[in-house]
Amino acid sequence: MTSTPDTAPVRRVPRPRADALRNRERIVTAAREMFVEFGPQVPYDEVARRAGVGNATLYRNFPERLDLVREVVLSLMARVTELAERATEEEADTFAALRRFTHAAADERIGALCPMLDGAFDKDHPDLTVERERLEEAVQGLVERAQRAGRLRADVGVGDLMVAVSQLTRPLPGTACVNFDQFVHRHLQLFLDGLEAPARSELPGTAATLEDLRRDSCRRS
Amino acid sequence: MTSTPDTAPVRRVPRPRADALRNRERIVTAAREMFVEFGPQVPYDEVARRAGVGNATLYRNFPERLDLVREVVLSLMARVTELAERATEEEADTFAALRRFTHAAADERIGALCPMLDGAFDKDHPDLTVERERLEEAVQGLVERAQRAGRLRADVGVGDLMVAVSQLTRPLPGTACVNFDQFVHRHLQLFLDGLEAPARSELPGTAATLEDLRRDSCRRS
DNA sequence: AAATAACCGGGGGCTCTCTCCCCGTTTGGA
DNA sequence: TCCAAACGGGGAGAGAGCCCCCGGTTATTT
Numbered sequence: 001m002t003s004t005p006d007t008a009p010v011r012r013v014p015r016p017r018a019d020a021l022r023n024r025e026r027i028v029t030a031a032r033e034m035f036v037e038f039g040p041q042v043p044y045d046e047v048a049r050r051a052g053v054g055n056a057t058l059y060r061n062f063p064e065r066l067d068l069v070r071e072v073v074l075s076l077m078a079r080v081t082e083l084a085e086r087a088t089e090e091e092a093d094t095f096a097a098l099r100r101f102t103h104a105a106a107d108e109r110i111g112a113l114c115p116m117l118d119g120a121f122d123k124d125h126p127d128l129t130v131e132r133e134r135l136e137e138a139v140q141g142l143v144e145r146a147q148r149a150g151r152l153r154a155d156v157g158v159g160d161l162m163v164a165v166s167q168l169t170r171p172l173p174g175t176a177c178v179n180f181d182q183f184v185h186r187h188l189q190l191f192l193d194g195l196e197a198p199a200r201s202e203l204p205g206t207a208a209t210l211e212d213l214r215r216d217s218c219r220r221s
Numbered sequence: 222m223t224s225t226p227d228t229a230p231v232r233r234v235p236r237p238r239a240d241a242l243r244n245r246e247r248i249v250t251a252a253r254e255m256f257v258e259f260g261p262q263v264p265y266d267e268v269a270r271r272a273g274v275g276n277a278t279l280y281r282n283f284p285e286r287l288d289l290v291r292e293v294v295l296s297l298m299a300r301v302t303e304l305a306e307r308a309t310e311e312e313a314d315t316f317a318a319l320r321r322f323t324h325a326a327a328d329e330r331i332g333a334l335c336p337m338l339d340g341a342f343d344k345d346h347p348d349l350t351v352e353r354e355r356l357e358e359a360v361q362g363l364v365e366r367a368q369r370a371g372r373l374r375a376d377v378g379v380g381d382l383m384v385a386v387s388q389l390t391r392p393l394p395g396t397a398c399v400n401f402d403q404f405v406h407r408h409l410q411l412f413l414d415g416l417e418a419p420a421r422s423e424l425p426g427t428a429a430t431l432e433d434l435r436r437d438s439c440r441r442s
Numbered sequence: 443a444a445a446t447a448a449c450c451g452g453g454g455g456c457t458c459t460c461t462c463c464c465c466g467t468t469t470g471g472a
Numbered sequence: 473t474c475c476a477a478a479c480g481g482g483g484a485g486a487g488a489g490c491c492c493c494c495g496g497t498t499a500t501t502t
Contacts, residue, residue: 238478240478275479281478
């Protein structure tokens with residue numbers, strides 16, 4: 001039906017319908033929650049049900065599972081970046097800022113990112129690279145500021161912080177321990193105490209950036 | 222070998238064949254490795270292949286998956302108990318003993334126990350109870366000794382140590398990061414620095430024993 | 443407000459994986 | 473040497489998750 005006249009290719013999608021946008025957002029939110037609880041292998045249909053949409057809607061928005069995973073990761077990274085920036089701005093004490101960021105990141109269930117690194121997850125996707133740089137910049141700022149102030153030991157890097165926080169906050173699959181969160185914050189607190197200067201021991205290995213993690217973590221067995 | 226038939230008539234299995242015992246051991250070893258790498262849902266046939274036996278042999282030894290999981294858990298707990306006892310005996314410095322035990326437990330991949338707590342795992346099986354008590358006793362000794370010596374902060378318990386070590390050493394599913402081990406030991410070292418007395422901050426919540434974990438961790442969502 | 447086109451929802455077939463049994467062959471023990 | 477217990481691999485059966493189809497609904501346009 002003579003859809004596109006030669007002049008202007010008639011805005012195909014000038015504005016995706018409002019409910020479509022809303023549904024997409026609800027899907028990402030639901031997926032984030034489900035991934036945290038059950039891992040990224042959770043059935044598509046379950047995600048759709050949690051989101052309150054039909055499964056077809058999910059497939060229309062994210063034909064490939066990896067698309068959905070990437071979207072969730074991006075969403076989480078953006079939130080965590082925001083947390084880092086807020087902590088930097090609002091906390092005068094440099095180490096207090098680090099503490100605040102760490103506990104806040106834990107509440108965002110950043111540990112749920114771990115299982116998404118497996119398989120054929122495209123770590124070099126443009127969107128991811130951009131978001132990762134923003135995240136690293138924000139946290140790097142937090143770390144360096146505390147190190148310059150002599151509050152944070154000098155032999156640790158952004159990678160150490162992020163990996164350890166991720167590991168400590170990973171949910172136990174299948175079980176929903178009622179006071180697991182309490183534990184998490186205890187252990188983060190202990191870990192932070194270990195991060196504080198002056199150092200109480202010598203660390204093996206070397207400090208790592210997020211870039212190091214991206215490069216080294218994709219060796220298949 | 223004087224099968225002592227006087228009391229018990231006709232020992233059905235006076236001695237399981239030597240190769241049968243060997244195979245059973247190889248199966249448990251293979252299962253432990255596979256569970257660490259892929260989680261306890263790994264296909265039976267894969268475990269059998271890694272163990273170098275036919276799948277039927279596996280089913281003959283462990284008709285239920287939970288039997289196999291329990292055997293692996295028992296095996297790991299026994300090894301870790303041994304580590305705790307060795308560290309207690311051989312290290313004069315109380316905190317050094319704790320450090321040594323922690324790093325050794327990490328090398329045993331104690332974090333792989335986590336995914337086995339999900340679902341209908343029978344936490345009250347007699348064998349498990351016995352082994353858990355032995356483990357708790359050994360680690361409790363390590364902890365209390367360091368606390369009495371004033372080297373370990375007083376507001377932590379066995380549960381804190383075990384859970385944190387487990388979390389920090391949990392493998393990233395799917396990926397075999399080449400220098401992940403290096404990271405693990407760095408983070409354990411940092412965590413241990415946080416455990417050392419005097420305490421640098423106040424902890425939320427309360428110290429927990431292994432018994433607390435067993436009770437509280439089975440609340441389904 | 444009516445027309446229209448995009449969007450939504452859920453039911454069902456299809457495929458793929460894992461489980462578990464069957465039976466001929468091998469191997470350890472007396 | 474004899475025998476019985478244990479072994480191994482192939483394959484049928486079952487279950488779960490994936491993805492498509494099509495009638496109904498809702499937001500936008502004139």
